[in-house]
Amino acid sequence: MADLMAYVIRxxxxxxxxxxxxxxxxxxxxYLTPGDPVSALSxxxxxxxxxxxxxxxxxxxxxxxxxxxxxxxxxxxxxLGTSIGFGTVSTPVSSLxxxxxxxxxxxxxxxxxxxxxxxxxxxxxxxLRQNKLADRSIMVFTLVTYAMPSFWLGLLFLLLFSVYLGxxxxxxxxxxLGSIILPVMTLGIxxxxxxxxxxxxxxLEVIRMDYITQLRSRGLRERDVIYKHALKNAILPxxxxxxxxxxxxxxxxxxxxxxxSWPGIGLLLTKAILxxxxxxxxxxxxxxxxxxxxxxxxxxIFYAYVDPRVRLG
Amino acid sequence: xxxxxxxxxxxLNDTLLAWKMSSxxxxxxxxxxxxxxxxxxxxxxxxxxxIMIAGALLAPVLPIVDPAxxxxxFEEKGPSSNHLFGTDNLGRDVFSRVIxxxxxxxxxxxxxxxxxxxxxMTLGLVAGxxxxxxxxxxxxxxxxxxxxxxxLLALALAAALGPSLTNVMLAISVxxxxxFARLVRGQALTIRERQFxxxxxxxxxxxxxxxxxxxxxxxLAPLIVWASIGVADAITIESSLSFxxxxxxPPEASWxxxxxxxxxxxxxxxxxxxxxxxxxxxxxxxxxxxxxxxRDVLDPRLKGLRR
Numbered sequence: 001m002a003d004l005m006a007y008v009i010r011x012x013x014x015x016x017x018x019x020x021x022x023x024x025x026x027x028x029x030x031y032l033t034p035g036d037p038v039s040a041l042s043x044x045x046x047x048x049x050x051x052x053x054x055x056x057x058x059x060x061x062x063x064x065x066x067x068x069x070x071x072x073x074x075x076x077x078x079x080l081g082t083s084i085g086f087g088t089v090s091t092p093v094s095s096l097x098x099x100x101x102x103x104x105x106x107x108x109x110x111x112x113x114x115x116x117x118x119x120x121x122x123x124x125x126x127x128l129r130q131n132k133l134a135d136r137s138i139m140v141f142t143l144v145t146y147a148m149p150s151f152w153l154g155l156l157f158l159l160l161f162s163v164y165l166g167x168x169x170x171x172x173x174x175x176x177l178g179s180i181i182l183p184v185m186t187l188g189i190x191x192x193x194x195x196x197x198x199x200x201x202x203x204l205e206v207i208r209m210d211y212i213t214q215l216r217s218r219g220l221r222e223r224d225v226i227y228k229h230a231l232k233n234a235i236l237p238x239x240x241x242x243x244x245x246x247x248x249x250x251x252x253x254x255x256x257x258x259x260x261s262w263p264g265i266g267l268l269l270t271k272a273i274l275x276x277x278x279x280x281x282x283x284x285x286x287x288x289x290x291x292x293x294x295x296x297x298x299x300x301i302f303y304a305y306v307d308p309r310v311r312l313g
Numbered sequence: 314x315x316x317x318x319x320x321x322x323x324x325l326n327d328t329l330l331a332w333k334m335s336s337x338x339x340x341x342x343x344x345x346x347x348x349x350x351x352x353x354x355x356x357x358x359x360x361x362x363x364i365m366i367a368g369a370l371l372a373p374v375l376p377i378v379d380p381a382x383x384x385x386x387f388e389e390k391g392p393s394s395n396h397l398f399g400t401d402n403l404g405r406d407v408f409s410r411v412i413x414x415x416x417x418x419x420x421x422x423x424x425x426x427x428x429x430x431x432x433x434m435t436l437g438l439v440a441g442x443x444x445x446x447x448x449x450x451x452x453x454x455x456x457x458x459x460x461x462x463x464x465l466l467a468l469a470l471a472a473a474l475g476p477s478l479t480n481v482m483l484a485i486s487v488x489x490x491x492x493f494a495r496l497v498r499g500q501a502l503t504i505r506e507r508q509f510x511x512x513x514x515x516x517x518x519x520x521x522x523x524x525x526x527x528x529x530x531x532x533l534a535p536l537i538v539w540a541s542i543g544v545a546d547a548i549t550i551e552s553s554l555s556f557x558x559x560x561x562x563p564p565e566a567s568w569x570x571x572x573x574x575x576x577x578x579x580x581x582x583x584x585x586x587x588x589x590x591x592x593x594x595x596x597x598x599x600x601x602x603x604x605x606x607x608r609d610v611l612d613p614r615l616k617g618l619r620r
Binding site: 017018021022025026029030033034143144147148149150151152155156158159163247248251255258259270274281288289293 | 453457460461462463464465466468469470472473474475545549552553556557558559569572576579580583586587590591593594595597598601602
């Protein structure tokens with residue numbers, strides 16, 4: 001277990017520069033906006049006095065590194081700035097984000113569950129029936145769903161299930177439980193393709209190994225060979241990519257939330273971009289990046305826990 | 314390095330080298346074409362890609378309606394013999410707009426991949442070949458960009474820079490180069506240890522020569538595979554950004570932008586959003602098939618390149 005601790009500490013230390021990069025990127029976004037940064041932070045048609053007040057408040061007259069330092073120190077205190085686009089009352093970005101965080105996490109959590117509960121069995125079937133009809137159909141299905149843009153799949157679902165069939169609500173959360181079905185299906189199916197391909201190739205690799213041949217020659221039932229022995233090893237690489245999937249999922253969530261007006265951080269972000277509400281854009285990107293980094297870290301540590309070769313290598 | 318006049322002999326050598334390299338590349342292309350034509354994925358992928366590129370290039374001369382032409386009284390009409398894919402909310406022909414949209418989507422996809430390929434290849438080659446401190450700095454940067462989700466970075470950059478064609482390409486290139494750099498660095502690391510490189514160095518070849526004649530040609534196969542898949546990824550990112558309203562803007566309406574506009578009319582005129590989406594699906598499928606097929610053809614060891 002000592003080597004596991006060392007591995008965890010090494011990974012934690014490596015995550016620090018990534019988090020710093022994320023804050024630098026988010027901080028620099030303000031300077032990438034065309035024109036004076038103050039225009040990105042002020043409501044449209046702001047007066048000269050308002051502009052000066054904003055420059056003062058944001059410390060835009062300080063040199064950049066001083067500004068970055070202040071930005072960091074505000075972050076450490078949980079202050080993500082104030083929204084400039086939602087009505088006249090200035091709402092703190094942190095409260096806007098926390099209100100919507102649970103919706104996004106729920107969407108991503110159920111989406112992940114769907115993608116794995118579809119992808120893992122499909123991948124196993126495809127591997128066991130390699131080059132047969134079942135395998136071919138599953139592979140064609142994954143090729144098509146992988147190429148399908150999630151916003152388009154979402155629109156098609158919307159059209160079929162809520163416009164034509166009228167089974168499910170189209171937008172928002174007003175429909176209770178029913179309103180989450182379409183968003184999570186859209187998010188889950190898109191990613192299931194990757195899980196299926198991964199599971200298939202990993203299973204194909206494992207069932208060709210000597211220990212599987214040996215188990216078969218000892219006369220074990222095929223079912224036991226596959227599910228008791230092969231699956232344990234084959235599923236490992238699939239589990240590790242959960243970390244990578246989180247990055248994919250958060251991008252997918254932004255798009256899917258926009259299609260279905262699902263009130264999460266993704267929708268908040270796209271609305272803020274269109275409203276030029278820059279502090280909210282920065283806050284959302286930062287929170288999302290933070291979750292991705294934590295997700296990657298957790299997946300790495302989990303992998304090292306289940307597979308000692310990783311932490312020793 | 315001292316600035317000597319290049320001797321005639323050196324010049325002859327360089328010419329010979331260029332000739333040898335070009336014949337090597339020709340041999341490589343002929344070889345790939347020969348083996349690729351026996352792979353179903355490569356054949357289907359190539360066909361789709363060629364049709365899409367031909368449509369995009371020939372759009373101005375094809376006998377189709379002007380994509381900007383309004384048809385008064387014909388707004389939001391479904392597919393018919395006059396308008397194969399129907400008309401949009403302003404009475405413009407959706408079929409013609411999809412074909413013209415291919416120009417934008419493919420342009421963004423290929424140029425963004427080309428930029429990130431150039432950045433990634435150069436940095437990866439330098440890092441992997443020289444190693445040491447240079448490698449430490451460059452590969453650290455590669456890892457940082459690799460960990461940061463590409464779509465989120467592209468979205469952040471596009472949001473800050475403002476919606477435009479150039480900004481989208483820039484945003485995609487900045488967020489995508491790390492995958493090329495990783496690939497080339499990995500190849501360069503192994504190849505520089507090989508005996509033929511040692512032999513070449515013993516014969517007096519300099520770093521530049523070794524990099525361009527030995528290391529780079531050996532990266533060619535995985536780079537081609539990854540570039541094809543990269544175009545598909547770039548088109549996905551572009552269309553997602555445009556769908557969110559931070560991508561391309563009219564008059565350069567890409568497929569994603571058409572969906573962004575068409576989603577408002579999804580209930581009464583679903584064809585406005587459906588057909589551009591189908592075009593995205595087929596194009597991405599084509600480039601993915603081509604990439605996956607080429608990977609199998611070029612190097613079965615690359616199976617793990619992409620899950």
